[in-house]
Amino acid sequence: MNLNAIKYCLRQGVVSLFRNFWLAVVTAGMIAVSLAILGGFLLVALNVGQILYNIAGNVEISVFLRDDADQELIRTRLDGLDGVREHTFIPREQGLTDFGYALGDSALFAGLAGENNPLPDMFRVRVGESDMVEALAEKMRAFPGVEFVDYGEELVARLLGVTRWLNAFFLAISFLLAASAVFLIVTIIRLSVMARQEEIGVMKYLGASNFFIRAPFFLEGMAMGWAGALSAAVALGAAYHRLAFSLQREALLFFLQPVTDPEKLWPVFAGLLALGTVMGGLGSLVSVRRFVRA
Amino acid sequence: MIQAENITKLYKVGGNVIKVLNDINLQVEKGEFIALQGPSGCGKSTLLNILGCLETATSGRILIDGVDTSRLNDDDLAKIRQGKIGYIFQAYNLIPTLNAYENVVLPMLFAGEDDGKSSMAAKRTAMLLKSVAMHDRMTHKPSELSGGEQQRVAIARALSNNPSILIGDEPTGNLDSKTGLAVLDILINLNKEGQTIILATHDSTIAHMASRIVKMKDGRIINNSSTKEH
Structure with missing residues (x-):
């Protein structure tokens, strides 16, 4: 040519x-x-x-911990998971306050403070992709010290x-x-x-x-x-x-x-x-x- | 040089099979000028197309310089057409968008000889156009040329790759007798210089200028003799 x-x-x-x-x-x-x-x-x-x-970026996974859970160990495990965008530790006291705010009255649970607080400590986890939520939640369930894991399954699906x-x-x-x-x-x-x-x-x-x-x-x-x-x-x-x-x-x-x-x-x-x-x-x-x- | 052995060509038209060529045997030697003569529909053009590697025979084979063309693929056949065969048509068939020079240089381009770097193709094209007295009309498009001028450009184009065989299908058919004779003169001179020519024609006068006349009828050769015998 x-x-x-x-x-x-x-x-x-x-x-x-x-x-x-x-x-x-x-x-x-x-x-x-x-x-x-x-x-x-x-x-x-x-x-x-x-x-x-x-x-999807606003979908959160709530990881509720048992009383004997090692918070640092779980934090390390979360850091090691691919797809986790950020995570925040929420102590049970703050959880109760947040719950009160969510219901519109922070004084509502005043009697449940301290030893009477029924809420466990938790991590709020945000993930990058909505289609990873289910798999990541499953992995978190297997972490030692995790009582249960919750996310908006229905919304994600x-x-x-x-x-x-x-x-x-x-x-x-x-x-x-x-x-x-x-x-x-x-x-x-x-x-x-x-x-x-x-x-x-x-x-x-x-x-x-x-x-x-x-x-x-x-x-x-x-x-x-x-x-x-x-x-x-x-x-x-x-x-x-x-x-x-x-x-x-x-x-x-x-x-x-x-x-x-x-x-x-x-x-x-x-x-x-x-x-x-x-x-x-x-x-x-x-x-x-x-x-x-x- | 060209050898046609037992060439038969069948066409299917609707449900019917038409035998256009029937067991044709023909040998053309180098430097010969052969006139194919016969009534319309006798198979002259089909035989020319098969000899020129444009169509394939239903059975039989064509040997060009000893090469069996029936065994060649499309690209190899295109190369044979490029290098060994030049065509002249009744309707001239120049490319209307190209001028005389570009029409003549086209086969060299197809053969890869006009590479835009060497001036060989340009020189040869100018020489060919001069040999048919068209060098002063190089930049003219076919629509700006008369029938005789177009046919002269077509002859120059047919010679552009220095072919072994020149095939013409009624090349003077569309020209008046004077212009036709001028075109024929060019062909006769080419033949005198050693060019092999095969021409299909209705015209007995033209046929008798050839060295051999091959008469055809109903797809068969009915007479094959030197013009000296006529």
């Missing part, structure tokens, strides 16, 4: 694009719509993921269920959208191949290898995919920026704060560009392989 061959393939790809210019524009537009919807779903998934992460369902839903929608975009590209390249059938025949007469025949179509497909993806990324980026800006200003929607961290957002947009280009190339390969046989 030499420089002139690359130049020839590039040029023929561009010529083909301009020959079917409006068809290419319509295809790139349809790819842009598909990818914008797909990107929109990805951004929703990213934000839902963040909300669920925030909720529901959270996990919702997360899995949403992930599956987003995955299915994304797959359908990507497949329809590939189908579009296959169709458009097929039209392009049919329009150039005679030229392809002449190229074969002249001894062109399959590579020479296929490469311009491959580039044409990639260019359409890339143009569509770029339009989708720009439109989506602008819309998201506007939405995020208005949500951030809305104090009442504090629980719906959108993801604005560029490190989390750029993979979505870069992914869209890469996906559009790959889909374009893939679609044209499928089409050309099927319709251009030496």
